[in-house]
Structure formats: structure tokens, C-alpha cells
Amino acid sequence: GPSTGRDDRTPRPGSDRPAECVPLSRAQRRMWLMERLGGTGDSYHVPFATRVSGPFDVAAFATALTSLVARHAILRTRYTEHDGEPCQEVLPTPRTVPVHVVDTDEAQAPELLRRETARPFDLAAGDAVRALVLRHGPQDHTVLLTFHHIAVDGASLETVAGELADLYTTATGGTPRHTLAAAPQYADHARREHEALSGFEEELERWSELLADAEPPRLPPPAAPAPDTAVRPAAVRTVPLTPTVPDALRTLGAQRQATLFTVSLTAAFAALHRLTGDDDLVIGVAGTHRSGTAMRGLVGLCVNTLPVRVDLSGAPSFSRLLRRVGDALLEAQQHRHVPFDLVLERLGAGARGADGTALVRVTSDVLGEPTVLRLPGTSAEYVDLPSDGAKFNLSYGLDLADPARPRALVQYDAHALDDAAAQTAVRDYAALLDAVAADPELTLDALPAAGPQDGSP
Known part of the structure; x- marks a missing residue:
């Protein structure tokens, strides 16, 4: 497949796996098995929702989110099996995450958010993050990102929030507070x-x-x-x-x-x-x-x-x-x-x-x-x-x-x-x-x- 600019697809010495296949970490493996067994519902979904008051540029947010997914390969990774063993394959960039916008009043918002966080993920398709924006008024939005736990933990959300703010600033033509260095990649940790x-x-x-x-x-x-x-x-x-x-x-x-x-x-x-x-x-x-x-x-x-x-x-x-x-x-x-x-x-x-x-x-x-x-x-x-x-x-x-x-x-x-x-x-x-x-x-x-x-x- 096309190169990601990293060694994600380079064959490992002494490895008989397909070149692009990386073993799951033990934590991912447990998550993957739980999904396979079924019955976890949305307990391994990680919703991240913020009420944003003030001018909000949906197109700039979509650009920022696409840049975030390009930076962190784990957010565009699919999970497959080779010879009965689960493995992860990084999908090449760019991968655009659609940002759905729904106009809604406050009364209906909780149900819409709940339904969106509960929707199943297709891990085999590399589906690890979804975005929904509820527009309550011209300067009043609820921004919801839903991740699968196989790709993030609580500490990851700090990084996601910080980088999205900088990437959004860039997308709106501003000067971000931080220059983002190359991101460490999860496949290397695994x-x-x-x-x-x-x-x-x-x-x-x-x-x-x-x-x-x-x-x-x-x-x-x-x-x-x-x-x-x-x-x-x-x-x-x-x-x-x-x-x-x-x-x-x-x-x-x-x-x-x-x-x-x-x-x-x-x-x-x-x-x-x-x-x-x-x-x-x-x-x-x-x-x-x-x-x-x-x-x-x-x-x-x-x-x-x-x-x-x-x-x-x-x-x-x-x-x-x-x-x-x-x-x-x-x-x-x-x-x-x-x-x-x-x-x-x-x-x-x-x-x-x-x-x-x-x-x-x-x-x-x-x-x-x-x-x-x-x-x-x-x-x-x-x-x-x-x-x-x-x-x-x-x-x-x-x-x-x-x-x-x-x-x-x-x-x-x-x-x-x-x-x-x-x-x-x-x-x-x-x-x-x-x-x-x-x-x-x-x-x-x-x-x-x-x-x-x-x-x-």
C-alpha cells in the first residue's frame, strides 16, 4: 500500500507477518476480544463533548480534525486477523472525518448525543473517531467527538484537545500557541x-x-x-x-x-x-x-x-x-x-x-x-x-x-x-x-x- 512516511509498513526482521501488520498491544487485544465476544454495548466508547459558546467555524474544525487523524496513525488504523492473530494496519492518509451538523434545541440534545455515542464502531474499517456538532444557535454549539477505547485513553484526550485547538487556530488563519512536533506513534509502542x-x-x-x-x-x-x-x-x-x-x-x-x-x-x-x-x-x-x-x-x-x-x-x-x-x-x-x-x-x-x-x-x-x-x-x-x-x-x-x-x-x-x-x-x-x-x-x-x-x- 502507499507509504505513510513512517516505518509502519516496513517488514520487521524475522517477521513472517504481512509487512503492514503490527501486533496489538495487550490492552488493545483485550478490547478487541471483548468486542468480538459482544455484549460490551457502548462501555468501550469514549465520548468527548464540549459546549462551545462564541463564533465556531465548522469547516475549520473539520480541517483540524482531518489534520489530527493524519498526525496520529492510531486514529486511522483498522483491525484484522492473520492466521488467527489480531493485528493492526494503518490506513494511508488523508482520511477525512465527516463533521455532521444538526440544528436542535436544548431539550432534544441529550438524546441525540446519547444515541450518537452508543452507535457501534466498525473496527475492521478503521473507524475510531466520529464527530457530531449540535447547533443550538448562531454562537452556541455542542461539539461531540466519540472515540473507540481501542485507540484512546483518558490521557490521550488531553493531547487531542490541545492539538485540535492549535490545528483549528491554523485553519482559521490564526497563529497557534504551539508548533506541533512530530507525534509519537502507537504502533511503535505496541x-x-x-x-x-x-x-x-x-x-x-x-x-x-x-x-x-x-x-x-x-x-x-x-x-x-x-x-x-x-x-x-x-x-x-x-x-x-x-x-x-x-x-x-x-x-x-x-x-x-x-x-x-x-x-x-x-x-x-x-x-x-x-x-x-x-x-x-x-x-x-x-x-x-x-x-x-x-x-x-x-x-x-x-x-x-x-x-x-x-x-x-x-x-x-x-x-x-x-x-x-x-x-x-x-x-x-x-x-x-x-x-x-x-x-x-x-x-x-x-x-x-x-x-x-x-x-x-x-x-x-x-x-x-x-x-x-x-x-x-x-x-x-x-x-x-x-x-x-x-x-x-x-x-x-x-x-x-x-x-x-x-x-x-x-x-x-x-x-x-x-x-x-x-x-x-x-x-x-x-x-x-x-x-x-x-x-x-x-x-x-x-x-x-x-x-x-x-x-x-
């Missing part, structure tokens, strides 16, 4: 990972020790089974926190050499302990394969699940538990470049349920301010588009998207947990965050349980 796989033996042994006999958390089963659908329906519950809590938790962490992330993860362990009654618990956290300057500005899927296993026995104080969690998290992060599905393969059937991700059923995160598209001469507002599908049974989140209104949040799979249990889970999590912000020496059995009236649906 090749490097593929070549490194044989060197993971020692670290896989270490993971095996850390997770020997670990079991997924035993969540209380739903009182009534949810209607059986292929997609695991996602639901969210939140409870507002006192506005001073995040800073109090940061201070508590700083006094004990722990980040806010580690403090909130410790609260998630304490809340999960209360929900399950188990002392030996595993919670997954998002790791990344991004390290060093070579991967700065890389668009692609570089996330890795890190299972963190903690012993909660002996009614430790929150402070002591924080040390245990910090040690376990540090150990997991030291092996963060070993793909999680390799770890699962090594652990064998005991650690893997029918859905393939049994060991990590519960996750925890701190949700910061979301990325928005800041175009010159306009003001930008984030538009939240919840997914219909849950990736995990239960996810605890310290939600700081609006710093003035912090919230405790749980997202859950309605097949795995009923609303009442989820409501209890988020209230407990909120009560724990509030309590330890005031007194981190409280022991787990002395930490307050949420009253049934606390919180909001």
Missing part, C-alpha cells in the same frame, strides 16, 4: 511491548506471589436479578461531601507521605470491607504504560489495570491501613508495565471468572477536572455523557470535577449489585471520607456507618 513480553518472567512470578489465592470481593448479591441483557447496565449514586474534606484529606496524606489518591483508595478499602465483611480484598486501580518523554503526546490505549491486594484484619486504625495500602500500591506500581491479562493468564482459572476479569471486580479512582475543547475566541463548558455499560461491578470515586462541590460517587453494574446495596456503599464511603478527614486515628470498627437517611440518590 511493537516495543510485543518484543518485551518474553522478558516479564521474573515480574510475573512476583505478581503470582502477591496474588496467590486472592479471590474477587464477594459483593452482596442483588435481591432480585436484573433483567438479563447482554450489556451490563451502569448506574451511578453520589453523596455530597463537606467542601473542606478534600483539602483535609490532602493534608492527612501529606503528613503521612501519601497522595490524595492513596487516601481515597484506603477509604474505598474500608468501605468495601464494610460491604463484604472480608479482610483480604483486591481493588483495581488504573496504571499507565506512559513513561519518559518518548511517550509524551502519544494518542493510544496505554492504560493497565493494577490489582492492589490489602489485608484489613485486626481492626487497624485508618492511619495504619493507609500505610498498608500505600505499601501495596507502591509494590503494584513497580510492576505496572506488565499487562494485567498476562498476570491473569499466569494465575489461571482461579483468578478469572466467566467474564475474564473476575479478580478485579471493584475499582477506585479520584476524578479530577474533565478535559474540554478550548477553541480561540470561545468559552468552553464540559458536557457529561454517561455510558450505558459498566466495565466493573463497583467503582468508588472521589469526584472533584467541580472543586467547589466534592462528591463521593459509586458507579455499579446493576446485574452485580442492587440499588439499595449501592446506596449503602456510597453512603459508607462518604461517611468514611468525612470521618477520617476529622480523625485519621479512628479504627475501622469505630468508623461511623452511614445512617439510612444520609445522602442523595
